[in-house]
Amino acid sequence: MATHRCNIFMLAFVLCGLTCVFVRADIQDTNHVKAAESGAVDVAPKTNIDASLQSTQTEDQTQAPEEERHWEAETNPADAPSDNKADHVHDTMQNPNSPPAPSAKDQTQEAAEEERQWEATAVKEADHVPDTMQTPDVPPPTPAKDQFQEELVIRPLHSGDIYASFQFRTLWDTDFLRGSKVSHYRLFPKSLGQVISKFSVRELHISFTQGYWRTMQWGQPFLPSPPGAELWVWFQDTVTDVDGAWKELTNVLSGIFCASLNFIDSTNTVQPSASFKPLGLGNVTDQRFLRYAVLPREIVCTENLTPWKKLLPCGSKAGLAVLMKSEKLFHSSFHSQALHFRPVCQDWKCKSTVLELRQTLNVVFDLHTSGQGKREWSLFKMFSRTLTEACPLASSSKVYVDVTDNPQGELFELSPTTPLLSQVVVLGDRRTYSVYDLTNQATFGQTRSLNMLLRWRAAESGDMLRPLLHGERYVAGYGLQTGEIHTLMYNNHPYRAFPVLLLDTVPWYLRLYIHTLTVTSKGRDNKPSYIHYQPSKDRLRPHLLEMLVQLPPNSVTEVTVQFERALLKWTEYTPDPNHGFYVGSSVISALVPSVVAMDTNSTRECPLFSSFFPCKEESSYFMRVYTEPLLVNLPTPDFSMPYNVICLTCTVVAVGYGSLYNLLTRTFQVEEPSPGLAKRLANIIRRLRGVPLL
């Protein structure tokens, strides 16, 4: 018996082994070919880049980070529509008799209602400050070492949905990065501060996103983020073991945010060379100190929101954070919460640095599921709460409503009305916002609560300006052996070409054939001016592909690369392998020509002397676009197979054993041959008659 069983097993094992060997050999063969090919391909562009690199790439390269930082400098006043401007407007509100700037008056005063007035030049003035990075707040009576600001921006979207974006900023004037051991925290959260000082983190950006931002329907978000979790960290240049620090840091952060960041390891961590430059101060741009990882599978829910809210000085007890009720926030089309930590300048002279912690939460409420199909939004309808007070610790607490498309109130009605207006250039577009200052008691009115109401007059809203840049990605091909990744980048600008940086990270189990990489736009080959490719190592590191591509005006640029799916070991599959494996979003970073600069009619509202040359701050702005994550099926074995084999073999063995056992244990007797049919019938009849049988 035993030998029998052994034989069957041996046979099975030998068969398995053989197939394995064949498959291995196959794969290795193709790998060799691939290696040879990719080597050749790698060399080719390098040699001809070398010459051009010196001119184009270095230029572009150095330009990109620099301008990226520059952008930072500019957007600070822009994306956190700064108090400066608001104050400015406020000032003019306070003394309307003061002589306004000479030329701007005529158009605006006619256009605006009596109460609403602003100076168009106020914006200009604010834009002159951009080198200052941070426009400092109104100095508090006693110079506090830290300060806190909160704001909420509400933007009605053209699809009828509504976009709400919270930003909370804590500034802290301290030098705990330089290693003073005792730390005393006031507004800055202690748990995060300890982590940052322990791991010598210079910059930390983390985002958790549920849902995908639909650029074509919704326009640009204030802060883009990919679906799932994204983490990128710049370490101080004093850190010697960056990988060790990164590993520990991800584990600690996963504890703080109750997220599965501990799944970040070397197989999904990359060091992009150009796409993620520091957003704060500091001139170390050596990518050795940068780590970037995306977990596209991460599901964001209440347990991530609660610890995030706990980092706010007022928690969710006061201020804007009372609106953040998870049952409403997660009943939405898009939810993204993020945390950005970086050093910034203290004032416009930038003599000393302060630490900035920016917590943002973006949410898009759906017209049909949250709004019951009615184009009527209020704070209560969105968050099932209204605002009653500002956070008492906040030095500024404001709510902005985007009324750009609605200067006369013809599109929707906003109530209660506010006399404060602010004009900001954000994401290359000049926008107008109604401002509600929560630190001012008059904002809350008689009812002691603020519940903004936006009621549409027309059923249809106006046309939306198409976003100038957006990206798409999909997997093509059939079968489970090979496939092709297509990345599409759209430049919708009518006449300007601009370069974009494309960053692609692909896990090792999709083996990229880098020699099949093609970049085409308008049917013609589009040679990237810079390619940085880091091949993967099985079970160690992913593919990293970075390219600088020039996008022609009004075109679609398609990047394709073929890949082969690897066979995983059986322990490497996820618990639901037939769901597929996620590949993180591609990141497209670009300096996009501004819409304001594109607008040839801008002379209409600006004073003539200011508008002959497009001014530099407005001519282009930095933008980051994330494509969809990919879901790729890998060849999946039948995991019940081993047990099935065991069952089947065991049954066969058992049946064999049973018959052999019977053979050995039964006693055999000679049986009399059975009588014929006629005799049996005769016997039956005889039994009935009671006559002795035959």
Added chain:
Amino acid sequence: MLRAGRPMRVGVGLKEVLAHLEAQVQQVLQVMSFSHSDITAALSDRVRLDYSSREGLADSMRAFKSSPGYEVTFSLLNPDPQSHHLHWDIEAAVQSYIQPLLSKLAPVADFSLDSQILYYAVLGVNPRYDPSLNAYTLNADSLSHVINPVEARLGSSAASSNPVLNFLLYVPDARHSPLYITDHRKNTVVSNAFSSPRWGGIMVYNVNGTELPVDINIDMTRVMGVFLAQLRLMLGVQSSAPPPGFLVGPCGPAGLADWELDRLLWSRSVENVATATTTITSLAQLLDQIGNIVINDNIAEQVSAAVASLQLAVGQLEVGNLGLALQYSKEAILQSERAFFDPSLLHLLYFPDDQKFAIYIPLFLPMCVPILLSLLKMAAEARQRRRERQDKKD
């Protein structure tokens, strides 16, 4: 450090004086040296002892377990930032009150200090209004429920695994002040503070502002006096009463006398030795349980190093070198725990034998069927044969 309280009689022989002194010295030594009760306190986690009184149990449970480091966190709870603008000069207070003690304790463990302010943090219990005191009171019985909601806000120390000693200063909001803590006999506690064993201390700081909002500078001397006393208790500095007729000398600016430090070193070393021994013993038990476990060389090295350090520590304790003994016992703990928590020794990595058998049930079950059937048949035949035999006898 000691002064004999009783006046000496003059005019007796030297021997008599010495004999007289000896008894007193014995008495003093008993108080100040490392006694049996200290050993039981240090080992309370390891050894189950029957405590004669509740107090003894509470005393032994109060102090933190021995650990290579501690994090001391001071938190100011301000439930009503709208009306109370609190300022505390924690940096200066820590420098002048806490730091001297911690520097003196440096041979015992590493300490890290930080502080934070928590806004809108409330206690878990609604204080009761007491008309006789014209104040709100927190009863001693309800104190156990006070900490829970606050603790969620405190934030565990994410950056290290050392235990955290929490000291909370709670400023009650205007609607619930003044707030007093009362003991079991309904008397207000003078310090208005209480401590939670192995967790930390809470002090209630009442503010009498008539018109709100009010700016308050917190009197750190009063606060730190209470916290310093609590910190001593948490660290296991036992203050046993001196024998009658003796006074204990003041313990200097550090807040800790040399003999107290020595006793602390003693008890910490003993506790560490006990911990390391238990860890190694349980590791040995685990290895006994799983026969086919794989033990890597580095684990074997850790274990032998731990045993060596243990022996050294015990040797130094016998000689009386407390500093070295503590040092060795710390090393022993580190090494033994590193070996015990090594990921390769995970119990779950090893497949229990009964599950291996379960996989082969498809084999064993059908194979049992003919055997069982033939057994049944044999039993039936045997019974029939016996019946036939009986029939024959009849």
